[in-house]
Amino acid sequence: MELLDYKFAMLRQDEEFILYRGLRQTKTETDPSSILVLAPTKELPASATIERMKHELSVKEELDSRWAVRPLAI
16 A cells, blocks of 8 residues: 555554544545554554554454454554
C-alpha cells in the first residue's frame, strides 16, 4: 500500500502511539479512500510496543470488520 497518496491528520496521541487518519488524495480501485495509521511515538520503540503491534496483526482474521478496525500491515 502506497502511503504517499494520503494526507494525514493526527487523531490522538499517548505515550506509546500516535493515531492518524489518512485520506486518499486521488481515487483508485485498489486502495481505500481512508485509512487509520497507528505509529509508535518513539523513533526506536520498546520491544513491548513492537510485540503489541505484531499481536494485533496476528489476530486480524478473528476481527469482524463491521465493528473492528482490521490491521493491514506493520
